Amino acid sequence: MNIPPYGDAFKRALIPFANLKVRAQNTPDMTIYVSPGGFWHYTSTGSSYIEVIGGNSGTISVPAAPNNRWTLITLNTSGNVIAIYGIAAINPDFPEIP
Numbered sequence: 001m002n003i004p005p006y007g008d009a010f011k012r013a014l015i016p017f018a019n020l021k022v023r024a025q026n027t028p029d030m031t032i033y034v035s036p037g038g039f040w041h042y043t044s045t046g047s048s049y050i051e052v053i054g055g056n057s058g059t060i061s062v063p064a065a066p067n068n069r070w071t072l073i074t075l076n077t078s079g080n081v082i083a084i085y086g087i088a089a090i091n092p093d094f095p096e097i098p
Contacts, residue, residue, distance in 0.1 A: 006036035006051045020052060022073065030060045032073055034081050041077055052079040063088035070094050 006019075019037025036054035040047055052075055060083060063069045070086035072095060086095035 006038055006053055020075070025056075030062075032057045032060075032081075034073075034075070038079075039075065050075070050077060050079050052081075055081060057081045057083060061085075066090065068092050072097065 019035060020039065021035045023033050023035075025031055025033060033056055034052065034054050036052060038049055038051045041050050057073055058081075060071055060073075067088035067090060069088040069092050072084040072086075074082055074084055074097075076082050084095050084097065086092050
């Protein structure tokens with residue numbers, strides 16, 4: 001059985017850059033939505049295509065006032081939507097990306 005990859009509907013509609021789009025929820029709830037798709041993961045030992053089914057992120061927490069914080073919403077090599085939090089401060093630094 002031949003199953004098309006996630007995001008294939010975007011490819012067929014000739015909008016290849018529409019997969020893995022991030023958007024806010026229709027009702028704000030401190031989460032985001034990532035559309036289905038895929039990406040290439042390159043390492044020193046080779047490369048692999050990671051399929052992402054899409055979905056919602058976890059709830060993004062807010063630092064206590066008056067602090068600010070960088071929060072990165074990313075995809076890991078398992079195709080999961082994860083958040084990487086920076087350290088809360090008045091003038092925060094960008095978090096280290098693993």
